[in-house]
Structures are given as structure tokens and as C-alpha cells.
Amino acid sequence: MLIRRHDASAPPASEITPRAIWRDRRQLIAAAGGAALGGALPTLSPTQALASSAIMQGGDPKAQKLAATPSRLSTPERATPYKLVTTYNNFYEFGTEKDDPIKHAHRLRTRPWSVKVDGEVAKPRSFDIDELLTLAPLEERIYRMRCVEGWSMVIPWIGFPMAELIRRVEPTSKARYVEFVTLADPKQMNGLAIPVISWPYMEALRLDEAMHPLTLLTLGLYGEVLPKQNGAPVRLVVPWKYGFKSAKSLVSIRFVEKQPNTSWMRSSPEEYGFYSNVNPEVSHPRWSQATERRLGDDGFMQKRRSTLMFNGYTDQVASLYSGMDLRRNF
Numbered sequence: 001m002l003i004r005r006h007d008a009s010a011p012p013a014s015e016i017t018p019r020a021i022w023r024d025r026r027q028l029i030a031a032a033g034g035a036a037l038g039g040a041l042p043t044l045s046p047t048q049a050l051a052s053s054a055i056m057q058g059g060d061p062k063a064q065k066l067a068a069t070p071s072r073l074s075t076p077e078r079a080t081p082y083k084l085v086t087t088y089n090n091f092y093e094f095g096t097e098k099d100d101p102i103k104h105a106h107r108l109r110t111r112p113w114s115v116k117v118d119g120e121v122a123k124p125r126s127f128d129i130d131e132l133l134t135l136a137p138l139e140e141r142i143y144r145m146r147c148v149e150g151w152s153m154v155i156p157w158i159g160f161p162m163a164e165l166i167r168r169v170e171p172t173s174k175a176r177y178v179e180f181v182t183l184a185d186p187k188q189m190n191g192l193a194i195p196v197i198s199w200p201y202m203e204a205l206r207l208d209e210a211m212h213p214l215t216l217l218t219l220g221l222y223g224e225v226l227p228k229q230n231g232a233p234v235r236l237v238v239p240w241k242y243g244f245k246s247a248k249s250l251v252s253i254r255f256v257e258k259q260p261n262t263s264w265m266r267s268s269p270e271e272y273g274f275y276s277n278v279n280p281e282v283s284h285p286r287w288s289q290a291t292e293r294r295l296g297d298d299g300f301m302q303k304r305r306s307t308l309m310f311n312g313y314t315d316q317v318a319s320l321y322s323g324m325d326l327r328r329n330f
């Protein structure tokens with residue numbers, strides 16, 4: 001997500017990769033013997049991709065490990081290095097620069113934590129984070145993720161389908177949309193001092209989108225609990241939509257009858273619509289969405305790749321939108 005600039009023709013800030021990332025990548029390449037990250041790898045199976053990435057990039061040795069079963073819904077593409085996934089982040093509650101979350105999110109307290117679920121449901125209740133960790137079998141889902149700014153990553157998430165949680169609270173016949181509200185505590189989050197959007201960060205899905213098997217309630221990545229900068233202790237992941245729909249550090253899930261106005265719709269309605277499905281044919285008012293840069297792939301001379309409709313998940317999700325004009329419902 002980008003803040004409006006005075007110079008509308010300037011490239012998105014995301015195009016200027018911080019030097020630290022390239023420095024780190026060079027170290028990783030050296031550590032891996034130079035071969036593995038060069039871009040000439042054959043396609044790996046999800047399990048191989050995870051194993052090789054984990055070996056090459058390591059994780060946080062202090063992090064709690066999370067066991068998960070590899071999912072058939074994983075992409076076979078090579079995962080983005082752990083280091084990039086955990087140092088190049090958007091989490092505006094900690095500041096708007098890509099390296100603000102890694103610098104500041106250590107102040108986030110993730111225990112105790114609970115997620116309140118209410119609204120149009122027969123069984124409103126709260127879920128403690130330790131209950132969420134055991135509510136349903138954990139799966140490893142390697143998903144393509146596409147930020148509206150024009151970059152993408154491949155991330156080995158760990159979680160379970162949101163539908164597992166939803167069916168436990170029994171939505172009523174009035175429940176048509178689901179709101180996701182995230183933590184907004186100025187004592188822990190330095191970025192709240194700047195009104196980038198009106199806090200708390202709120203996103204929403206149609207109920208059938210939230211129930212879709214690809215929609216993941218996410219508790220970890222790369223075999224460990226979610227790092228704080230990636231939205232610990234629990235976040236949403238919706239891989240066919242722009243990254244900003246995947247709200248981090250969830251505190252509340254609310255079932256409602258009317259289509260909510262999300263935080264980004266409120267702050268910039270002509271730029272961010274309710275659906276926010278990845279769509280190479282519908283430009284953002286300030287830049288094309290036709291291509292993307294896959295972070296961690298190659299060097300500076302890397303060619304942009306074509307962005308795929310629904311971020312490549314057309315077979316699974318297109319039926320959710322049959323008969324809809326996706327230019328109007330952007």
C-alpha cells in the first residue's frame with residue numbers, strides 16, 4: 001500500500017529495494033555456495049522447496065516450531081528467502097517503511113491474546129491463541145502473494161482454513177460479510193501516531209470468500225510461529241487478492257449484513273475497492289497492475305513478470321465472481 005505522493009509519476013517506493021536486502025542476499029548466496037539462488041533451479045516440489053529454503057535461509061533459532069502437513073493447494077514455485085519474507089514488510093502500525101516492522105514490531109506482545117468473534121452468529125465467543133493453535137490440523141500452504149505496489153513473494157504459510165473457525169460460530173442467515181479488525185495499541189505500535197488510515201486497520205470479505213478453502217487463518221510461516229513483523233500471533237491470508245486484504249494481528253472477526261467500508265476504501269475510495277482481487281487488466285489509478293517484480297528472484301536486471309488474473313488462482317476462485325463486472329467491482 002502506498003501513501004499518496006505529490007509526484008504522481010514517481011515509481012512506487014517498493015521499486016527501490018533497500019540496500020540491506022541486496023547485501024543480505026549476497027551473503028546468503030555465498031553461504032549457499034553460490035548456486036541455489038541464481039535462478040536456474042528446476043521447479044521443486046512444495047516440500048523440497050520448503051526444505052531447501054529452510055536449510056539455506058534458516059529461521060529464527062529462538063522461535064517456537066510449528067509442525068504442519070504439506071497441502072495440495074501449495075504452489076510448486078520456489079519460496080522467497082526467509083530473510084526477505086521477514087525483513088521486507090508492510091505493517092503500517094509500526095511505520096510505513098519496509099524495514100520499520102522488523103525494527104519496531106519486537107514491542108508487540110503476543111501473549112495473552114484472544115480473537116473475539118461476534119455479530120451475526122448463533123455462537124459468539126472468543127478464541128484464545130493457544131486454542132487457535134490446536135483448533136484444526138495445521139497445514140503448510142505455499143502461496144503466491146501479490147502486493148498492490150507491484151511486488152510479489154512466495155511464502156510458506158502455516159494455518160488452517162478460515163472456514164474451520166467460521167463453522168464453529170454458526171453464522172446466521174443475515175451474515176453476508178465478515179470484518180477483520182486488527183490490534184491498535186499506541187503503547188506497542190509507534191506507527192499509530194501517524195493517521196495513514198483511520199486505525200484500527202479493518203478489512204473485510206464476502207462470507208463465501210471467507211469460507212473459500214484457500215482463505216487461511218494463519219499462525220506461522222517457514223515452520224515456525226508467525227514472526228511479529230508478519231502479523232503475529234494470528235492473521236488472515238487471502239492469496240488471490242492484493243496483500244492488504246491479508247490483515248495482520250487479528251483481534252476481532254465480526255459477521256455483518258451489509259458490505260463494510262474497509263480502512264483502505266475509506267482513505268482512498270477511487271484507488272481501493274471492496275474486492276481488491278488481483279487483476280492485471282484493471283490498473284491502479286496511479287500505475288499499471290499488468291506486471292510484477294518477484295522479490296528475491298534475480299538481480300537488479302531482472303525482468304518484471306506478467307501478473308496473473310486472481311494471482312494465478314483463477315481455477316479455484318473465478319466462480320465466486322461469475323456474472324460480476326470486475327472493472328466496476330475492483
Ligand SMILES: Nc1nc2c(c(=O)[nH]1)N[C@H]1C(S)=C(S)[C@@H](COP(=O)(O)O)O[C@H]1N2
Nearest residue numbers: 001089090091092147182243244246247248
Ligand atoms: N494490520 C495490518 N495488516 C496488514 C498491513 C498493515 O499495514 N497492517 N499491510 C498489508 C499489506 S499492504 C501487505 S502487502 C501484507 C504484507 O504481509 P507480509 O509483510 O507478511 O508479507 O500485509 C497486509 N496486512
Ligand SMILES: [Mo]
Nearest residue numbers: 001147243244
Ligand atoms: Mo501490500
